[in-house]
Amino acid sequence: MTIKSVGVLGAGTMGRGIAQVFAQRGFQVQLVDNQPSHLQQALLKIQQGIDRDIEKGRVNATERDQALHSIHTSPHLDRFVDCDLVIEAVSEEEPTKIALFQSIDRICPDSTILASNTSAISLTRMAAATNRPDRFMGMHFMNPVVQMDLVELIRALQTSDATHQALHDLTQRIQKTPVTVKDYPGFVSNRILMPMINEAIYTLYEGVASSEDIDAVMTLGMNHPMGPLALADVIGLDTCLVIMNVLHDGFKDSKYRPCPLLQQMVDAGNFGKKSGRGFYPY
Missing domain, CATH: 3.40.50.720 (NAD(P)-binding Rossmann-like Domain)
Structure with missing residues (x-):
């Protein structure tokens, strides 16, 4: 065709x-x-x-x-x-x-x-x-x-x-x-990417480091072009939450449980770049 x-x-x-x-x-x-x-x-x-x-x-x-x-x-x-x-x-x-x-x-x-x-x-x-x-x-x-x-x-x-x-x-x-x-939950891209972003949010939630320092570790230490928290803001935190819930529901595995901070950010209307505020102000 x-x-x-x-x-x-x-x-x-x-x-x-x-x-x-x-x-x-x-x-x-x-x-x-x-x-x-x-x-x-x-x-x-x-x-x-x-x-x-x-x-x-x-x-x-x-x-x-x-x-x-x-x-x-x-x-x-x-x-x-x-x-x-x-x-x-x-x-x-x-x-x-x-x-x-x-x-x-x-x-x-x-x-x-x-x-x-x-x-x-x-x-x-x-x-x-x-x-x-x-x-x-x-x-x-x-x-x-x-x-x-x-x-x-x-x-x-x-x-x-x-x-x-x-x-x-x-x-x-x-x-x-x-x-x-x-056709499996998250396919390949988000099955790998979203748990990494979610873990970065947990790292922030637990007070291990600031948003800037978490992202610096991944950009300077792992050669990622963008840190996971900045990337989450670009994707949209509401979208990240939807995808994490799809993974959690689809696999029934606690390792895909969305971080409570991600849920709070979405509840507050802080969706990232598109709303003007996420893990960073825009």
Whole structure:
């Protein structure tokens, strides 16, 4: 199957990044969000990002204009009717995702592939809620989407070989590196990353060291490009908590228990960079 037109559901940080990547690789993109203000903000952020690339000599103004003209925005799901692929990038709430996929399933032709950018939620359960479980798969892009090379491809139990091959080839067409994993809680990326972040939060919670010093150990001592607490702020502490709960519920293992401080931070509305305060002020 040759994928030419792509739908992206959700115009937040991940959705707009996914839309930009596809648009800059020559795809027609339908970007849908039920909040028109989110769509306006997404287009502005995309243009600003490409303009920075123009300043650095990575792209030119013509390529920017072509990419922006390839992104079509709407608050209505029926804009996905002609898409070969629809990628969902909304909040990490399983009932919300399933309800949206069921709506898209009714709108799109049988040939359309559905994919989720979920960080941890079961693809097998989401696939089972649609009438095309064999054409359902995870495409987990990394943040920031434009800069990060990896796309974690997660096969639901029902995903067909043809669907997997189509998305594997597509990932290479957009100049990303596909890595295929099975549908287990957290997949590979967050099964390894989130417990490390959670342990860094426990280290802070227990008073072992300050946020700055914990991050300094990991950046200067382990050569990580960003400390775990700063990274948690970028990801969003609310998202980190959701993923830790998915791991804890999925494996029934106490080693995945979210740190009480993480829960408190989320309860206080301190989600990290997007809220202006997390382990650091912004």
